[in-house]
Amino acid sequence: MSGRLGHxxxxxxxRRGLQVRGLGRSPGAVKADxxxxxxxxxxxxxxxxxxxxxxAVTGVDAVICAYSPTPQMYLEAQxxxxxxxxxxxxxxxHAQTWNLNWHGIQFGDMEYYDAQISFCRQVELTSKIxxxxxxxxxxxxxxxxxxxxxxxxxxxxxxxxxxxWGAGNTKYPWxxxxxxxxxxxxxxxxxxxxxxxxxxxxFVRSGYNTVREFAEVYERLKQVxxxxxxxxxxxDLHAKVQELRRTNSPRRHCKWLGLLVADLAEQGKWxxxxxxxxxxxxxxxxxxxxxxIDPEACGTTKAA
Numbered sequence: 001m002s003g004r005l006g007h008x009x010x011x012x013x014x015r016r017g018l019q020v021r022g023l024g025r026s027p028g029a030v031k032a033d034x035x036x037x038x039x040x041x042x043x044x045x046x047x048x049x050x051x052x053x054x055x056a057v058t059g060v061d062a063v064i065c066a067y068s069p070t071p072q073m074y075l076e077a078q079x080x081x082x083x084x085x086x087x088x089x090x091x092x093x094h095a096q097t098w099n100l101n102w103h104g105i106q107f108g109d110m111e112y113y114d115a116q117i118s119f120c121r122q123v124e125l126t127s128k129i130x131x132x133x134x135x136x137x138x139x140x141x142x143x144x145x146x147x148x149x150x151x152x153x154x155x156x157x158x159x160x161x162x163x164x165w166g167a168g169n170t171k172y173p174w175x176x177x178x179x180x181x182x183x184x185x186x187x188x189x190x191x192x193x194x195x196x197x198x199x200x201x202x203f204v205r206s207g208y209n210t211v212r213e214f215a216e217v218y219e220r221l222k223q224v225x226x227x228x229x230x231x232x233x234x235x236d237l238h239a240k241v242q243e244l245r246r247t248n249s250p251r252r253h254c255k256w257l258g259l260l261v262a263d264l265a266e267q268g269k270w271x272x273x274x275x276x277x278x279x280x281x282x283x284x285x286x287x288x289x290x291x292x293i294d295p296e297a298c299g300t301t302k303a304a
Contacts, residue, residue, distance in 0.1 A: 001022040001024050001030065001066060002024045002026050002027075002029035003068070004177055005098070005177050005180065005181065006022075006066045007030070007031060007034055008178055008180070008181035009064055009181045009184060009185065010022065010034055010037075010038070011034065011181070012182050012184075014034075018185075018189070019039040020037070020038055020039060021038065021039045021040050021041070022040070022041040022042065023042045023052070024041070024044065025044055025045065025046070027041050027043055042055050044056075047067070047073060047076065047077035047080065048076075048077075048080060050080065050084065053081055053084040054087075054088070056084075057081070057085045057088045057090055058088050060090060061090070062093070062094065062188055063081065063082075063090055063093050064184065064188070065081055065082075065094060065095055065096040067081075069096070071112065071114070071115035074096060074116050075116075075119050078095065078096055078119055079119060079122065082127060082129060082131070083127075085129065086127055086128060086129050091129065092188060092197055092199075093131045094131065094132045094134070094184060095119070095131040095132065095133050097116070097135060097136075098134055098135075098175070099113065099135055099136070100137055100138065100173070100261065100270050101269075101270055101271075102116050102117055102135075103120075103135065103201055104269060104272070105117075105264065105269050109264065109269070111253035112254070112257055112260075120133070129197075129199070130197065130199030130200070131199050132184075132194055132199050133199075133200070133202065134180070134183065134187070134202050134204060135201065135204070136173070136175035136180050136203075136204050137172060137205050137270070138172055138174040138175075139174070139176070139177055139180070140174045140176035140177070140179075140206055140207070140284060140286075140288075140289040141176065141177060143174050143209075143214065143286075159224065159225040160218070160219075160225070160226045160227070161226070161228075161229050162211060162214070162226060162227075162228055162229070163228075163229050163230075163231050164228060164229070164230060164231065164262075165230070165232055165236065165237040165262055165266065166233060166234040166237065166262075166266050168211050168212045168228060168230070169210050169212065170262075170265050170266055171209060171210050172208070172209060172210070172270065173205045173207075173270060173272065174205065174207050174208070174209065175204055175207075176206050176284040176289060178284065179204070179281065179283060179284055180204070182278070182281045183276070183281065186278050202276050203274065203275045203276060204275055206283050206284045206289075207284075207285065209286050211228065212228065213286065214286065214290075217286050217290050218290050221290050221291060222290070234263075234266040234267075237259060237262060237263050237266060238263050238266075240256075241256050241260050
């Protein structure tokens with residue numbers, strides 16, 4: 001729970017009067033104002049430290065998995081945690097999701113999500129626990145990655161460029177990490193099916209924007225001229241992804257991950273109809289997200 005999302009989840013739970021127990025390898029990475037509010041913190045040496053996992057889940061009402069977003073943690077680590085939760089009699093298990101809608105794609109469509117799909121199916125086949133899966137799109141704080149493949153690049157003349165594929169009109173669902181945390185805790189405490197241990201698939205979002213809208217707001221708020229650079233058509237993008245797949249091991253899937261997110265978006269794979277709305281939670285805007293971006297953190301190139 002030492003990461004940013006883990007902190008936000010813990011604070012969201014504490015604000016609702018819940019007790020929170022932490023699990024992680026680095027207790028020193030937990031901020032002091034959170035550490036002093038925890039019921040306890042269980043230190044683990046590795047994701048397969050079963051005795052630590054067992055201590056962490058014993059006597060709790062719900063488990064929220066906020067492991068690092070890697071295939072190994074999505075599948076192997078999360079499955080170990082779920083087994084210990086089940087052995088301890090826990091009925092509410094929030095899976096490490098906060099993803100784009102991999103529930104709407106097939107195994108093999110996106111290597112990065114294959115581990116998530118495998119976890120979901122394995123749990124369906126072998127466990128009494130019915131996890132909670134929350135699909136929130138792209139983290140707002142990382143919104144520019146899938147949209148352009150890179151952070152806005154700053155030229156030496158002070159202007160910025162953002163690359164894109166296709167027509168630039170494809171919308172991407174996104175949710176700020178703060179909203180992800182608030183939405184998840186609200187689900188675990190107020191959604192009847194979740195409270196009753198029935199789990200489910202839930203869709204949330206803070207916004208739904210195109211790369212053009214992102215660039216317009218970035219330019220307006222940062223007072224920086226942004227040039228959109230079209231890298232190619234949707235067909236060009238798909239061909240590039242397939243070529244990278246053909247010439248690289250699946251273990252190097254992160255090499256084309258951003259391009260693949262955009263490729264599947266161009267195919268309409270991330271579209272979702274019904275989103276869960278929480279009237280009592282203030283939803284972040286695209287302006288809120290862009291205000292947090294430091295233009296000085298952009299890469300720098302020579303002016304064209």
